[in-house]
Amino acid sequence: MSQPSIPTVDLADLRSNDPSRIASASAAIREAFGTYGLVYVMNHGVDPNGVSRVYDEFRTLSQQPVAEKQKLARPDLWFQRGWTPPNTEIAVAAGGQPDFKECYFMAPYESDPVLEAQYPELYPPNIWPEGMTAFREEYTKMGRALHEAGLALLRGAAHALGLAPNTFTDICEGGAHVTRILHYLALSPEQVNTGILWGEEHTDFNLLTLLPGGRFVDPTGNVAPKPDDKSGLFLRTRGTPENPAGVQVRGRPPEGCIVAQIGQQLEMLTGGVFVATPHVITAPGVPGWTRDSSAHFMHASANSVLFPLEKFQTPAARSAYRPPVLAGTYAIKTLVDIGLAPKAALDQLGYRHYDRLEAQRGA
Numbered sequence: 433m434s435q436p437s438i439p440t441v442d443l444a445d446l447r448s449n450d451p452s453r454i455a456s457a458s459a460a461i462r463e464a465f466g467t468y469g470l471v472y473v474m475n476h477g478v479d480p481n482g483v484s485r486v487y488d489e490f491r492t493l494s495q496q497p498v499a500e501k502q503k504l505a506r507p508d509l510w511f512q513r514g515w516t517p518p519n520t521e522i523a524v525a526a527g528g529q530p531d532f533k534e535c536y537f538m539a540p541y542e543s544d545p546v547l548e549a550q551y552p553e554l555y556p557p558n559i560w561p562e563g564m565t566a567f568r569e570e571y572t573k574m575g576r577a578l579h580e581a582g583l584a585l586l587r588g589a590a591h592a593l594g595l596a597p598n599t600f601t602d603i604c605e606g607g608a609h610v611t612r613i614l615h616y617l618a619l620s621p622e623q624v625n626t627g628i629l630w631g632e633e634h635t636d637f638n639l640l641t642l643l644p645g646g647r648f649v650d651p652t653g654n655v656a657p658k659p660d661d662k663s664g665l666f667l668r669t670r671g672t673p674e675n676p677a678g679v680q681v682r683g684r685p686p687e688g689c690i691v692a693q694i695g696q697q698l699e700m701l702t703g704g705v706f707v708a709t710p711h712v713i714t715a716p717g718v719p720g721w722t723r724d725s726s727a728h729f730m731h732a733s734a735n736s737v738l739f740p741l742e743k744f745q746t747p748a749a750r751s752a753y754r755p756p757v758l759a760g761t762y763a764i765k766t767l768v769d770i771g772l773a774p775k776a777a778l779d780q781l782g783y784r785h786y787d788r789l790e791a792q793r794g795a
């Protein structure tokens with residue numbers, strides 16, 4: 433199977449005032465998000481050296497004793513800030529194997545206090561390890577640069593669909609945006625080639641995800657090219673009548689590009705015109721190798737309604753994405769599904785609280 437040609441969009445085109453450049457960038461976005469659910473992005477404004485420094489800092493943190501890292505783990509915040517231990521998160525569609533990784537979550541912008549009061553676990557203050565100033569500064573800088581690139585893409589996406597340019601950026605304003613760093617763990621000689629994956633196949637549940645690119649680290653701790661052809665990020669293309677399962681292709685951005693991929697929220701809003709990208713992160717077939725990676729997750733604001741926008745409300749779309757749901761409620765449900773929030777989070781939703789009568793009867 434030949435490698436499909438995933439389009440590249442130039443953010444300089446989108447930011448220009450030249451209608452023909454904007455039109456060609458929009459056409460690239462339309463094809464990329466409609467067919468593959470992702471696009472390669474050039475002139476994105478994300479400093480690759482800054483990304484490397486974030487990875488170096490997180491590597492230092494991940495080498496600390498577990499007891500130290502546990503102080504930064506916040507299951508009470510559903511791990512939406514601070515350190516996520518290995519074997520915590522699971523992919524919904526892939527049979528429940530926990531991912532082979534440890535992570536960190538941080539919000540690059542301050543939360544709206546009203547939203548924080550309504551959704552305390554989605555909008556909490558950041559948590560930082562003591563004494564790691566560079567980690568905090570570089571990480572925040574990277575998150576903001578990715579977010580800005582994402583906003584430009586969302587404006588381009590609206591243009592590509594014939595919507596008002598601020599349609600998606602307005603929905604995104606005040607979202608529970610988080611930037612994550614991931615450290616994929618080394619496999620032992622007994623574990624390699626046994627089917628263990630670094631990240632099981634899934635679609636992201638947010639609006640748009642920006643991936644600045646990862647790096648492999650060899651068993652001696654040095655950054656190195658990928659150890660074999662089986663490890664890394666693979667994507668599944670949209671199914672067709674001839675090939676309903678789609679095709680798995682390696683994510684291979686051109687030099688200097690970052691990747692942007694569609695999440696479930698943008699698929700819902702567009703009634704499936706844009707498709708959320710199924711992706712998997714496979715582990716190498718050799719022991720001792722690790723991988724550093726990161727992702728910025730842009731979300732619809734927690735009180736926005738997820739349902740196809742009027743333009744996309746065909747009978748099929750209305751049926752496929754019913755019922756409408758608030759982005760915040762949807763996030764809570766999904767965080768339970770993937771193992772980051774406890775099942776009890778659903779019982780504690782204000783409109784459920786089945787224990788109220790119970791408490792009254794027992795008073």
Ligand SMILES: [Fe+2]
Binds near residue numbers: 634635636711
């Ligand atoms: Fe993902």
